[in-house]
Amino acid sequence: MLHLHHLANSRSFRIIWLLEELGVDYHLTCYERNKAYRAPDSLKKIHPLGHAPMLEVNDRVLIESGFIIEYLIKHYDTEKQFKPADDNETAWEAYTFWLHFAEASVMPLLVMRLVFTKVVDQSPMLIKPVSKSIRNQVEKSMISKSLDTILAMMEKHLQDNHWFAGAEFSAADIQMHLAVVGANAGAGLDSSKYANILNWLKRCEERDAFKRAEEKGGRLKF
Amino acid sequence: MLHLHHLANSRSFRIIWLLEELGVDYHLTCYERNKAYRAPDSLKKIHPLGHAPMLEVNDRVLIESGFIIEYLIKHYDTEKQFKPADDNETAWEAYTFWLHFAEASVMPLLVMRLVFTKVVDQSPMLIKPVSKSIRNQVEKSMISKSLDTILAMMEKHLQDNHWFAGAEFSAADIQMHLAVVGANAGAGLDSSKYANILNWLKRCEERDAFKRAEEKGGRLKF
Missing domain, CATH: 1.20.1050.10 (Glutathione S-transferase Yfyf (Class Pi); Chain A, domain 2)
Structure with missing residues (x-):
């Protein structure tokens, strides 16, 4: 099961959106920003960088929007809807x-x-x-x-x-x-x-x- | 013919290095930084953003290191040496x-x-x-x-x-x-x-x- 850690008003919104486009089952945990408009320290327990998005996949934690997008497309975009083919x-x-x-x-x-x-x-x-x-x-x-x-x-x-x-x-x-x-x-x-x-x-x-x-x-x- | 516009001490060093790894023929133009340590305005004549690297390919100008790398690998890494295969x-x-x-x-x-x-x-x-x-x-x-x-x-x-x-x-x-x-x-x-x-x-x-x-x-x- 995919588990997305989402920080309000942040880059991780993209991954919720992509997961919804893909129609994949996933678990979602939402975090609020603290008073200094930063990610809360609780996110550092999931990955030391403490940035959203973080996507847990079989006990591994993936970070970096561009990489997570490429990962999800490779594994879940079975109908090849969200990335142009190499020959296009x-x-x-x-x-x-x-x-x-x-x-x-x-x-x-x-x-x-x-x-x-x-x-x-x-x-x-x-x-x-x-x-x-x-x-x-x-x-x-x-x-x-x-x-x-x-x-x-x-x-x-x-x-x-x-x-x-x-x-x-x-x-x-x-x-x-x-x-x-x-x-x-x-x-x-x-x-x-x-x-x-x-x-x-x-x-x-x-x-x-x-x-x-x-x-x-x-x-x-x- | 590929034509790389290279700014001294910048991201475009990567593209020279990759072109050398690939063993591809290319034309190279080198630019020096100005006194404010910025790219000279002459680079803006090649592409309005004025950032290096810029790679001219058949009268088009490609920018953005990650994209240029992926482009060069797709078209010139004929022996598939510089990017792991999808199934690895x-x-x-x-x-x-x-x-x-x-x-x-x-x-x-x-x-x-x-x-x-x-x-x-x-x-x-x-x-x-x-x-x-x-x-x-x-x-x-x-x-x-x-x-x-x-x-x-x-x-x-x-x-x-x-x-x-x-x-x-x-x-x-x-x-x-x-x-x-x-x-x-x-x-x-x-x-x-x-x-x-x-x-x-x-x-x-x-x-x-x-x-x-x-x-x-x-x-x-x-």
Whole structure:
């Protein structure tokens, strides 16, 4: 039996969603974030890194979204619905690219932005102007321009493709979803500039498996 | 003809190394970092994100280390030397896990550390104590404990396995190499605690293809 350890409002939402798409039986344990918005220490008892997702499979604990997705597809996607076949070159390339890109290139920028926001929030009054100025400097020099370029890449791709891997929904959409939700947090993406991304987001969230995942794991909120 | 755009002291070293392992013909263009230790703007003319590696393939530009590795293996690893077969489950899992983990979970911590080091270096004298205190807080709460846990995971894995995917060298070693070099920067890893990691590093760097990559792309220095 698969056993997913899910942290509220985190990367592990993806794995609930994929398990629901696959229609696999699994046991789910949900954890809340602590006051510092971190994973509770109880997750470290399951795996020392203490990050979600964690998927127990026959007394082993698998971590890392991209790997867990590939593992589940290899073993449970018996009808080959969620990953393009190797000989469908264009779709295989798109799937493989976005699967890596979501966590390696998009999420680090969003996490860096979150870290600096927390640093400013937690700074004592006297230090706040300095920590704000540091945040603004990093936001300007490292984060916002790269994110704008990345969003433009996504927008162009979703103008030409219904889903990230092409015509068919795949696990690349699941992997990218959190990155898009993160980029859409706060002021929200400009709907005149990012109409294709926002329409894709709507299509994702209209899927039955997505709705079941939300009922079980809670709504993502940033 | 493949054309690799390589930035000195960056992730694109991996792709030179893999191309040398594969024995493929390729054209190489090397770029130096600017004074702010960033990629030069000329790379943005090749791909708007401006990050290395960038691999031109028939007038298309591929980015993202994990994807480029998978692409090159799919098309050029004709003797199937650098990725375990799907039916070698243990090796396939290890390969897939470390291929994702390197960029999604290890590199973001090292990049965050580098960003905070640069912030402190570039702070005016009056602000330096505050920026140092912010750096120390993030280092303590976010970076060092996670890196210690990750290094312990690697050390245990390399105690039981000669290479990251198991008994055989694979592209997972290439993907992990930069992460280990980054973690070994500065004071260096404690050789009594991380003997297996350091021995693995030595084995990597003794490979002929690695030596050729260094001759062409320069030595990684952090």
